[in-house]
Amino acid sequence: MNQIYMQLRFVLLIIYIAFLHHPHVSYSHPKNSLNPSATIDNSLTVSIDKAVLCEGELTQIHIATSEAGISYQLQSEGINIGSAQTGNGATIHFTINPKLSSLYEITATNTTTLESSKLAQTVHVKVINKPLADLTVNISEDQICVGEKTIISIENSESGVHYQLFDGTYVQENSIEGNNSNISFPEFSPFRSIIYHIIATSTICSSTSTLQQTAKVLVGLPPEDHLHPTIDKHTICKDEEVTISLTPTDPSVTYQLFNGDTPIGSSLTGNSEVLNFEPTIPSASATYRIEALGDKCISPIDIRYTVNVDVHNAPISNLEIFASRETICVGETTILSLKNSEDGIFYRLHNGDNFIGPNIIGNGSSIDFPSVSPIKSTFYQIYAHESVCTNNVILDNSKQINLLDIKTLSLENFVTPAEICLGELVDIELPTSTLGIEYMLHDGDEEIGSIIGSGEALVFEEIEPNEQPNYKITIGNCIDELIAAKPEVTVHLNPKLQILSKDVRYANDGQLTISTTDGTPPYQFMIDPGDTYSTSNNTLELTNLATGSYQILVVDANYCRSSDAGQLVEIHFEDGKNIIVGNALTPNGDGINDKWLLQYESDLQAPEVAVFNIYGQEVYYSKSYQNDWKGNYNGSNLPNGAYYYLIDFKSESIKPIRGTLSILGKN
DSSP: OHHHHHHHHHHHHHHHHHHHTOTTOOOOOSSSOOOTTOOOOTTOOEEESOSEEETTOOEEEEETTOOTTEEEEEEETTEEOSOOEEOOSSOEEEEEOOSSOEEEEEEEEETTTOOEEEOSOOEEEEEEOOOOSOOOEEESOSEEETTOOBOEEESSOOTTEEEEEEOSSOBOSOOEEOOSSOEEOOOBOOSSOEEEEEEEEETTTOOEEEOSOOEEEEEEOOOOOOOEEEESOSEEETTOOBOEEEESOOTTEEEEEEETTEEEEEEEEOOSSOEEOOOBOOSSOEEEEEEEEETTOSSOEEOSOOEEEEEEOOOOSOOOEEESOSEEETTOOBOEEETTOOTTOEEEEEOSSSEEEEEEEOOSSOEEOOOBOOSSOEEEEEEEEOSSSOOOEEOSOOEEEEEEOOOTTOOOOEEESSEEETTOOEEEEESOOOTTOEEEEEETTEEEEEEEOOSSOEEEEEEOOOSSOOEEEEETTOSSOOEEEOOOOEEEOOOEEEEEEEOBSSSSOEEEEEEEESSOSSEEEEEESSOEEEESSSEEEEEEEOSEEEEEEEEOTTOOBSOSSOEEEEEOBGGGOOEEEOOEEOOSSSSSSOSOOEEEOTTSOOOEEEEEOTTSOEEEEESSOOSOOOSEETTEEOOSEEEEEEEEOOBTTBOOEEEEEEEOOOO
């Protein structure tokens, strides 16, 4: 049964095929029509298997549901790629192997009408090419010594590419990445001469290229550094010449002599024998070293051994000389010293005729020479020499010691003024002086001052003598005291005051008792306000005094004063009173109660005053009373008797004062 069924299906298939190819049979299909007027569908879907390709890689471009009777041609930049393919109602494929990144488009052509149109969709293919191999390769140092370093660089490297060094046998592990600019491998130190290749690898496709240019480096051995330099003299005097030598030396090496970091002379090339550097004159003790530079080396190396030279300079000649005493008296001694002596230098004192004492060795500080006792003024110098270089040098500075011969009490002198009051100042003058001599003024054992003589007159100014001065002028240049003058001055004592006061109780009944000690009578007692009293007594009593401040000055017969401005004494109201009104007026010209006095504290203003007789008639009036009324009315003295007064201080704290005034003893 199954066999019959299969035979039947085969017969039907043969009939169907024959029907399709019969020339008189037509078959209509929506997209595969053989109608010559069929329209090209340019909206067909175009796709690609892989749009990013590595160089040499294949991919396919597809047209989905191609049309029958339509020819499809793949193109890139107007150039046909491969052969055209005829649509079949299904998907058709183009296989490509692009060399460069390109834009692909498809032209569809009606095979009957030859009408053509480009499909709307296009395909862009990006091709990742192998890394460029013609980049420029540089090397920083192509000739080095073992241990020195060099750097290999690439110009205009590509982004997305890794570069590795290859020495012909091994590829270096560490690679560097390109950046579209210049790049360098890390600095490294090859141990042998070698040619380096550079392998470039794409990070996307892993495709590689070997750069055409290589980097060749020649590596040589460094110079021998265990050589022994020598010097013809290790110890010299200043300005002497030394020569330094080196053996054995390598003809392929250049040698340079240095004093510290300073090159000495020109560099020399080895000669397989002794090499003598140019003679040099060191200015100070130094350590010389030698640098050796190989023929392939970048930097020189130090020869391990050095040579020293000890330069002995001449002694410093401008040191300062000083003396314990530059001016002395006959028979006295002085010590000369040298400041800031040099260590190890020998110094000796010379007086112009002979050396004095042995050499003194410097210690970096001050040194003292043996004491000297010249018998005349002498000029001293110092000779110095070094322990190795023994030529003497005379120091620039010298010292003159002056010898004095001054007789005791030989100086003329003046004291101005010669007679004073205690506390006043005097000047003590020497009309002449000797240049360089120190004149010292003393009062007993106390030094007052000193002046160095200039050859002219000299003055000790503004000296204040005590009560019993004992002045003397000595010569400070002598160790033993030499008194050259004894200035004399007479000092008078000033009067000293003791003052007792008695306060006012009723009216002008204040009192002062003034006593003076010291000073010379007669005295003048000067009272302000008041009068001047001359007396040989040392006591003065003053009565009938009003309240107030009294300034008291006493001048004695020698015009010595008790004080510069006088002594101030206050007379006050007794028992806390602040106003006292005189109750009696005796205008008889005897100076006592000739005026009617009102006494009051100084902070009160002059009061308004009115005086009345027993009949109530006003006989006196003042708006501001000044203690000047003498008991008169209209130019005539009032008769003796009782009168009444009214006093008003115009003060809230003091009420108007009323009282009785008696006028007695009129002329």
